[in-house]
Amino acid sequence: MAPSGRVVTSPLIALGDRAALRVPPFRSHVGRHVAVTVLLAVVFAAAARVIELRPLELVRDAGNIGQFLGGYLHPSLAHVGEYAWQCVVTVCIALWGTLLAALISIPLGLLGARNLAPHPVVYLAARRVMDLLRAVNEFVFALMFVTAVGLGPFAGMLALGLHTGGVLGKLLSETVESIDPGQVEGVAAAGATRLQVIGFGVVPQVLPNFISYLLLRFESDIRSASVIGMVGGGGIGFYLWDTIRSFNDREAATVILLIVAMVMCVDVVSSRIRRLTI
């Protein structure tokens, strides 16, 4: 018999002279699990000290919060027309921001995919540009464009377009890298040019995913566009900032309710369209 083995017998099994079944010894991972748990606990405890985590204050100051929320129960209808128009502006910022993002992401995403890039240097350059666009928050871009093109929706749209362009480009390049290489080879083997290979072998494979990502990012851009007015990027965000800062709770309630309604409507429409593409 093997050193750590054990003979398994059963009325169903007749193993003859190969009866010494060698089961490898079980290695326990308990030690590793304990170490990981302790490490995570230490990291989170330290982070709690840094952010001054005091959950009890939520309970102690419940009265203040209640008083604050009370004002929101009676939304004001005095300027609802102006706010509704600003919601339209917000949707328009998101629409053009997403279109700009799509135009930026297509060349970046194709050149930044390992299996399509004509040269490793091009691949790395496209990747770095996309990293840069994603690393800079849309608010930071908005602050920069406000100084360049002035306050207003145009600055907000440029900011959204650049940041989302980086995100969509990254998603597109990941999609391109995961396509079935056989279908691409089948087109290339027929003697097609590089552009024809992309048009016939790559585009049909990535198009449904790309449209789906585009709509998801449009939903996300609506949420960003609704606050980008806080830094001068146009749309409803300016009024949100203005009414909250001036403790005008009834006006702030109207703005917040309109934003919630707008985001929900766009999400419903966009997810309907998204289901059609798959």
Add this chain to the structure above:
Amino acid sequence: MSSALISPPVILDRLTKRYGDTTALDRISVSIASGTFVAVIGRSGAGKTTLLRALSRAITPSDGRIRFGGQDLSTLGGAALRAHCGRVGMIYQQFNLVRRLRVLDNVLVGRLGRLRGWRRWAALARRFDAGDRSVAFRCLDHVGLLDRVWQRTDTLSGGEQQRVAIAKILAQEPTLILGDEPVASLDLVNGAVVMATLRDVATRAGLTVIATLHHVDYARRYADRILGLRDGRLVFDGAPEALTDPALVEIFGELPESSLPAPLFAPSAPAWLPAVAS
């Protein structure tokens, strides 16, 4: 098919391919007359696919020469290489059709390598002129799938997809057809239909067909000539009648008597089963 398609002879002269220390192809010398249906057999890793990929010039040989139609394929590059790819019809085990495109578009992929001037650019928008479309229709009719022309390719069965792939390479008007396990993922009947179609193309159009095959029976039944590879060396070259049992042992090695360790279940019925009346 017109007689203009007749293949020039294929002459391999000490063709060698090395990957690091391993030799995938070891000094293969063969000359293949036009219109021959050649089956390449051997175990996995014997070099069958490497041989095909050297002929299609998906890989560059390390040493030796491939003479085909007055050219040495082993030194082709650039536009001459792409022109060669357009003249070689390649069929694959997994068909390598673009699954989301219509059947017609997949056959038209075969025309891409022949387009010149503005037609190249029009093809990017999937626009082809009447001449190319009628070639595609005739090729589909030749494999008996004209009624599926507007369907999406992934709605077809495996056997039908492989016939679409044959229509595509016929649309290429090739001078050489290479098959990488063309029937390995098809059932017996669909496999026979595809093999008979290739046999027909070789005989009637004078096209040379070189296909790797796992099933020796298909090779014996449909091929004119069989090449046996073992560890990158050519160990058999002859007519199907010459492929005797000793020749098979030479190519594949001895088959093990039984790969199972021992009868897992008791040959006698277990006690709890009711007795069978005899």
